[in-house]
Amino acid sequence: MPVVQQCSDAAERVLTSAQFISEHSSDVSVPEDGVRQAAREIMARMKSTGYSTAEWKKHTLTPSVADDAAIEWIFVVDALNFSFWPTRADRAEQYTVSLDGAAYRGYWSLCAAINRAQREGVAITDAHHYAAMTAEQLAHVFRTDDPDTQEPIPMLDERVRVLREAGQVLVEKYGGRFANMVAQCDGSAQRLVELVVRDFPSFRDEHEFAGRSVCLYKRAQILVADVWACFEGRGKGRFADIDCITMFADYRVPQALCHFGALEYSPRLRAHLEQSEAAVRRGDAPVLLPSGHPWEVEIRGNSIWAVERIRQHILAAGTSVNAILIDFYMWDYAKEHADHMRAIPIHHTRSVYY
Numbered sequence: 001m002p003v004v005q006q007c008s009d010a011a012e013r014v015l016t017s018a019q020f021i022s023e024h025s026s027d028v029s030v031p032e033d034g035v036r037q038a039a040r041e042i043m044a045r046m047k048s049t050g051y052s053t054a055e056w057k058k059h060t061l062t063p064s065v066a067d068d069a070a071i072e073w074i075f076v077v078d079a080l081n082f083s084f085w086p087t088r089a090d091r092a093e094q095y096t097v098s099l100d101g102a103a104y105r106g107y108w109s110l111c112a113a114i115n116r117a118q119r120e121g122v123a124i125t126d127a128h129h130y131a132a133m134t135a136e137q138l139a140h141v142f143r144t145d146d147p148d149t150q151e152p153i154p155m156l157d158e159r160v161r162v163l164r165e166a167g168q169v170l171v172e173k174y175g176g177r178f179a180n181m182v183a184q185c186d187g188s189a190q191r192l193v194e195l196v197v198r199d200f201p202s203f204r205d206e207h208e209f210a211g212r213s214v215c216l217y218k219r220a221q222i223l224v225a226d227v228w229a230c231f232e233g234r235g236k237g238r239f240a241d242i243d244c245i246t247m248f249a250d251y252r253v254p255q256a257l258c259h260f261g262a263l264e265y266s267p268r269l270r271a272h273l274e275q276s277e278a279a280v281r282r283g284d285a286p287v288l289l290p291s292g293h294p295w296e297v298e299i300r301g302n303s304i305w306a307v308e309r310i311r312q313h314i315l316a317a318g319t320s321v322n323a324i325l326i327d328f329y330m331w332d333y334a335k336e337h338a339d340h341m342r343a344i345p346i347h348h349t350r351s352v353y354y
């Protein structure tokens with residue numbers, strides 16, 4: 001049985017929070033037989049595709065070279081890596097950015113907008129620059145260039161605020177470079193997560209649930225995971241405790257977890273989510289779950305716990321894996337099988353946390 005890294009600090013708090021949420025949930029559960037089935041399927045698929053950190057740089061829009069510029073790109077993208085679901089489900093309506101003849105939506109529209117800005121000579125990954133960019137300049141960076149698309153990038157005002165705040169902190173405390181912050185964490189992923197949630201308020205993904213404070217730290221953890229994956233665990237991306245990082249509680253991976261049977265919603269929660277999806281499909285407003293709503297926290301916390309249970313099953317089968325690779329695999333799977341996922345509703349929360 002491989003030794004599971006003893007975690008402390010941030011990731012430990014996330015995993016403890018996830019288990020607490022799961023044990024105190026009324027509308028979301030992690031069925032053991034679904035977890036077992038999911039572990040078998042995911043392990044087989046990951047083995048057959050040789051899924052590894054090398055996948056990260058294979059995406060068209062992610063940096064293809066692991067260097068300091070890539071670290072600054074990752075920071076800007078993960079500072080803005082939240083809330084892309086469209087308020088109108090018709091894909092022609094969803095915020096879109098085109099690059100090299102391809103149209104990108106969702107998370108990839110953010111990457112395409114950042115890459116387009118770089119090509120246009122905007123120093124969008126230089127904290128000294130983006131800390132002082134105006135709302136108009138950032139609106140231009142995130143403009144949609146598809147004449148048929150009505151929808152602007154969701155939460156543009158929050159993105160302006162979050163990016164300028166992050167840039168100002170980087171300039172004041174780290175010479176304007178996230179690479180300097182990485183260097184300060186002495187090769188500890190947990191230390192880096194701690195520094196990020198300490199210094200950047202918008203990464204402080206913490207909530208009240210069942211009378212307790214819980215932390216989910218989705219963007220702080222994916223920020224560290226993206227550096228680790230970009231560098232394939234070597235050099236500046238080497239973190240001795242990387243296996244302590246948990247799944248990233250977003251709105252896409254829960255869909256895949258439900259698809260694999262490792263996450264289950266109560267009939268009333270399922271009905272709520274389907275009602276909201278139907279409204280959006282009709283072109284009406286979604287039935288929002290406010291950030292911090294018990295159902296939203298249950299979906300996110302149980303997703304983290306489901307991936308942890310899947311990870312434990314795969315480790316017990318003697319295969320080395322961590323929550324990051326399972327998460328990345330599930331997220332990529334959900335995107336590649338969007339048609340299957342359509343049968344499973346996502347939850348509609350507007351939040352800067354994911």
Ligand SMILES: Nc1nc2c(c(CN[C@H]3C=C[C@H](O)[C@@H]3O)cn2[C@@H]2O[C@H](COP(=O)(O)O)[C@@H](O)[C@H]2O)c(=O)[nH]1
Binds near residue numbers: 085107248332
């Ligand atoms: N749990 C988890 N959540 C992730 C990612 C990523 C991007 N990572 C990829 C990039 C390189 C790696 O190889 C990964 O494949 C984005 N998101 C979240 O999804 C949502 C966007 O969804 P949609 O609207 O459908 O594009 C939004 O909350 C965003 O924050 C991930 O990996 N895991």
